[in-house]
Amino acid sequence: MKRSDLQQNARQYINGRWETGVTTGVSENPSDTREVVAEYARADRSQTELAIRAAVDAFAHWSQSTPQRRADVLDRIGSEILARCDALGALLAREEGKTLAEAIGEATRAGQIFKFFAGEALRGGGEILASVRPGVQVDVTREPVGVVGLITPWNFPLAIPAWKIAPALAHGNSVVFKPAELVPACGWALAEIISRAGLPAGTFNLVMGSGREVGQTIADSPLVDAISFTGSVATGERILQAAAARRAKVQLEMGGKNPLVVLADADLDRAVDCALQGAYFSTGQRCTASSRLIVEAPVHDAFVVRLRHRLAALKVGHALERGIDIGPVVDRRQLEQNQAWLAIANDEGAEHVHGGELLERPTPGHYMNPALFLARPEHRVAREEIFGPIACVLRADDYAHALALANDTPFGLCAGICTSSLAQATHFKRHARVGMTMVNLPTAGVDYHVPFGGRRASSYGPREQGRHAAEFYTTVKTGYVLA
Numbered sequence: 001m002k003r004s005d006l007q008q009n010a011r012q013y014i015n016g017r018w019e020t021g022v023t024t025g026v027s028e029n030p031s032d033t034r035e036v037v038a039e040y041a042r043a044d045r046s047q048t049e050l051a052i053r054a055a056v057d058a059f060a061h062w063s064q065s066t067p068q069r070r071a072d073v074l075d076r077i078g079s080e081i082l083a084r085c086d087a088l089g090a091l092l093a094r095e096e097g098k099t100l101a102e103a104i105g106e107a108t109r110a111g112q113i114f115k116f117f118a119g120e121a122l123r124g125g126g127e128i129l130a131s132v133r134p135g136v137q138v139d140v141t142r143e144p145v146g147v148v149g150l151i152t153p154w155n156f157p158l159a160i161p162a163w164k165i166a167p168a169l170a171h172g173n174s175v176v177f178k179p180a181e182l183v184p185a186c187g188w189a190l191a192e193i194i195s196r197a198g199l200p201a202g203t204f205n206l207v208m209g210s211g212r213e214v215g216q217t218i219a220d221s222p223l224v225d226a227i228s229f230t231g232s233v234a235t236g237e238r239i240l241q242a243a244a245a246r247r248a249k250v251q252l253e254m255g256g257k258n259p260l261v262v263l264a265d266a267d268l269d270r271a272v273d274c275a276l277q278g279a280y281f282s283t284g285q286r287c288t289a290s291s292r293l294i295v296e297a298p299v300h301d302a303f304v305v306r307l308r309h310r311l312a313a314l315k316v317g318h319a320l321e322r323g324i325d326i327g328p329v330v331d332r333r334q335l336e337q338n339q340a341w342l343a344i345a346n347d348e349g350a351e352h353v354h355g356g357e358l359l360e361r362p363t364p365g366h367y368m369n370p371a372l373f374l375a376r377p378e379h380r381v382a383r384e385e386i387f388g389p390i391a392c393v394l395r396a397d398d399y400a401h402a403l404a405l406a407n408d409t410p411f412g413l414c415a416g417i418c419t420s421s422l423a424q425a426t427h428f429k430r431h432a433r434v435g436m437t438m439v440n441l442p443t444a445g446v447d448y449h450v451p452f453g454g455r456r457a458s459s460y461g462p463r464e465q466g467r468h469a470a471e472f473y474t475t476v477k478t479g480y481v482l483a
């Protein structure tokens with residue numbers, strides 16, 4: 001295997017020190033599997049417990065720090081990420097496989113998130129209320145929760161850790177951060193910047209390793225007060241059980257099967273653009289991907305023709321190559337899973353419209369042509385999350401049918417509609433059973449200063465991001481004083 005110039009010797013960061021692991025692992029470049037991106041230290045249960053213990057000890061100190069100190073630390077982290085977003089983006093593109101432009105955008109977003117939460121550290125406040133009893137004053141304040149365990153996925157390896165770590169620290173918590181195994185270099189790069197920002201030792205800890213050992217140790221530890229997780233439904237369920245058993249606070253962001261409704265009165269070019277971006281960019285590896293395109297009958301055929309035309313023009317290739325629209329699938333396992341989904345779609349009678357085949361490129365990588373099917377609502381391909389560049393179109397008789405189809409899913413993360421009717425857009429926003437709605441926009445692509453999250457099988461617990469992040473990262477205290 002080729003050792004690349006940016007290859008890291010990525011170690012654990014525990015109690016303010018860089019530590020070797022119990023074993024080592026490697027991450028590879030999905031655009032060129034000959035290239036090792038990182039060699040990294042893998043923790044076991046006892047090393048993870050050391051990190052948790054360090055976070056417990058640090059909490060007493062950091063939770064009492066001034067808002068100014070927290071703001072300064074977060075601002076420094078944000079500034080450095082922004083100053084280095086090109087290099088961080090290149091590392092991300094190499095390790096995860098999204099295009100360089102998308103990866104630099106994500107690194108920039110991570111920096112902006114730290115900057116936002118630098119402000120949030122200063123904006124924390126409470127309420128003072130008159131009591132129902134004479135002479136008594138009541139105040140409601142927020143305090144940090146304690147030690148928070150942050151378990152993150154591979155698909156946004158800078159932005160998702162940022163939107164968990166930044167509010168955790170801003171609100172005075174200490175952190176044990178466990179990145180996904182496919183992206184240790186991104187987790188390490190973020191931790192390295194955080195390690196130099198002036199936090200007391202033990203306030204922020206990085207532990208890399210397997211979900212089953214490191215992740216499960218965090219989920220099971222009685223010393224971890226709150227767990228924020230983004231990943232698969234199956235792992236989320238497991239973490240929920242572990243957290244509930246010991247009454248820990250828990251926040252889960254899991255799957256999606258997000259509908260994009262296209263009505264007959266929509267600007268069709270814009271609708272096709274929304275579908276293309278939402279379903280296929282970032283190789284479809286987003287929980288907000290528009291994997292169900294629900295199109296009203298009068299424009300169904302024209303929509304499919306135009307989308308197929310745009311799909312045929314997409315360039316799939318090495319994530320660092322100029323002019324590429326879509327990078328490789330993240331790893332072999334995910335690629336095989338995508339190929340299995342194509343077989344399922346064909347077997348259950350979905351009509352194949354475009355793509356799906358494996359692609360040869362000058363470098364050996366996990367390349368596949370984005371795929372499109374015409375499906376029926378009962379098809380698995382139209383009901384289950386795929387997490388790859390595969391989408392399906394469902395035909396709707398009218399708006400009411402489209403809305404019913406949009407809500408016909410156990411998930412509830414994001415729903416979009418393309419229409420020129422204010423009345424129908426407003427009705428859809430009100431009646432889509434999701435946490436986020438989009439009008440004339442792709443379902444993927446969100447702001448960082450407003451809540452992110454969904455309902456039902458997609459999410460559990462308080463929302464992430466923006467001001468609302470305080471609900472998870474703080475606990476409320478009510479004080480009574482007789483003056």
Ligand code: ADP
Binds near residue numbers: 212215234238
């Ligand atoms: P994916 O299938 O997309 O990798 P996972 O839910 O398995 O999604 O992974 C998301 C994160 O959860 C990763 O950091 C992973 O290591 C971690 N994880 C996996 N299994 C467990 C587990 N049993 N307990 C805690 N964390 C886990």
